[in-house]
Amino acid sequence: MSILGVESVIFGVTDLAEHTRFWTDFGLPLEQAGADEAVFRLASGSRVVLLRHGDARLPSPDPFPGDGLKETVWGVDTASNLERMAASLGGEVAVTRDADGTVRCTCPDGQPIALRVWAKQPFVSEASPVNTPGAHPRFNQHRIWRSKAIAKTINHVVFFSPDYVGSFEFYERHLGFRYTDHSKGTGIFARAGGAYEHHSIFWVNCDLPIAPDHFKFMHIAFGMDDIDEVMLGANIMEAKGWKNASMNSSGGISRHRISSAIYYYCDMPGKAGEAEYHADTDYVDDNWIPRAWDFRFGSLLWSNNAPSIFRGNDIPWEMTFDADRASFAPFRKRQPGKLAVGGKLAEITGADEHAI
Template sequence: MSILGVESVLFGVDDLALHSRFWTDFGLPVESISATEAVFRLASGSRIILLPLGDARLPSPDPFDGNGVKLTVWGVDNAENLERIAASLATEVAVTRDAEGTVHCVCPDGQPIALRIWDKRPVTSAASPVNTPQTQPRFNQHRIWRHKAIPKTINHIVFFSPDYVGSFEFYERHLGFRYTDHSKGVGIFARAPGTFEHHSIFWVNCDLPIAPDHFKFMHIAFGMDDIDEVMLGANLMADKGWKNTTMNTSGGISRHRISSAIYYYCEIPGHGGEAEYHADTDYLDDNWVPRAWDFKFGSLLWAASPPAIFRGPDIAWDMRFDADRQSFDPFRKAASGKRPMTGELSRLTQDDEHAL
């Protein structure tokens, strides 16, 4: 199995009190909050750790300016697999270990990562059966009554990459990640080998007009039980004054076509990326056949008010199975640097970003 998913994520923040309040309101269970750090631990055992910008526990040099995820720590199932991964990484990049035995390196795209042994916890989770006009599995039974949103897992994390095909292939080569789906020209979805969620990481193409020209954190997604819990969280965050990054574009809550997931984004303070409530995604294993999608067709199944580029009668079915990875070739980078986009991808704007 080896990598079981995200063990912890370290954020660098400019206002520890403000960011601690954001994540508390978001529903993350508090483990500890002090003047120098805040730690939140989810039911799976995954942690969100907030540290002041410039803290010695954060990677140096800083992978990008400002607030956001500075280090992703992947959890490994046992010592033998950790050693195997460390040896593989060392054939291509410099590898170090800290006093606790955690393995550290920087990926070719500029992403700092770490790996450590992780005793991942089983999660207790429940959703109400869904009635239809033909079948009523919830007969004489009310839906689960929820009071607030409680994220259970870290489902995935997303970064802008200057070479998104190369970023995936590095993870595949050394960490054993599985290719799941490709939104052509936008990015690649990949799954850690010890998880079943549709993707554990997504790399977004830095060539897009919405993107920076360098590695940067985009968003992090948390697993919720159902659409009710997602909407409850959205309402409560709005009541507390936190911004929804898609309120004026995709109507707040939407569903992707590629991964089937229902989603809602909240803006992390200080332009620190986004936090996503995430439910009803596809779950899969190594029998899955990867697919390549046109970005317009794959992005949205529905939204309350989808951006113009993702709606209309001309959104044609455009998906093919891609086990041979032929879809990768037009997007491989022979050299570093941002390439100008052509065609419909060049018309993407910041308003379209979170529908991708």
């Protein structure tokens, strides 16, 4: 069975016009807009859907207060695989089905999800070769020069989870997600079986002092062609008055450690979360061996402006291959809920909230 990636994300918002303006400025193609909704469709076919709070199409009960991503719709490759996933989910949680065949449930951590058959669209993505002093693949050739940033895909979504190990294992058990990497005590990265981006979803540990004590949306990342497009998008968003969510902590444009991705975060209106421009991430398949990292190296980013706990000569460049998942044991919970967090992990208080 195979999920291809995020088919749609459904946002509940207060100010529909302001959120529509944000995503238009961000570079998402607007498919339709009305008094009660706005829909953006990317080249891959993925959609960002904005609905006003109280709309009957939003999950009920609301998974968390305020604006944000309220439901993730995963695209499944075939109808038979959708049926297998629905049957598997139904053995553990309540499952409903819409008239169009969309399957819906709420995960044990509180996350509403949906599944539907999806014909993911092929699209053109192009980046210029990178010259170095010793190799010149772009010889007698100027770089691609872009006039606007256009997101092509939804690369991943990120949520706070009160039981991040359990959240991953639920997705693995019923939806076939693959374990990619573990930032110990911070979160688990996993990819959909039919996707190759380093991760399709990341669950952040609610035990972190920066985290809420309940399920909540954190951010969504969009695939861009290269660093030029990320820089262009950042410049456009700044010129239009949107705040860089990383301004005081991660130094704007930088590169994540675990996934190698270049990034830039923007704050959404209404404290709804963050939108990430994302480029040059690692692409992996089932030959990838999961790794476990010390959270100071593996959890966040490479940046001279990162919080001091993530910088310096004493940062452990420690990684262990973790196919046996031995790293999960200290963070496994029988029941979700806050646990005391001590030592180095507690020192993250007030640090950057941006997970990879």
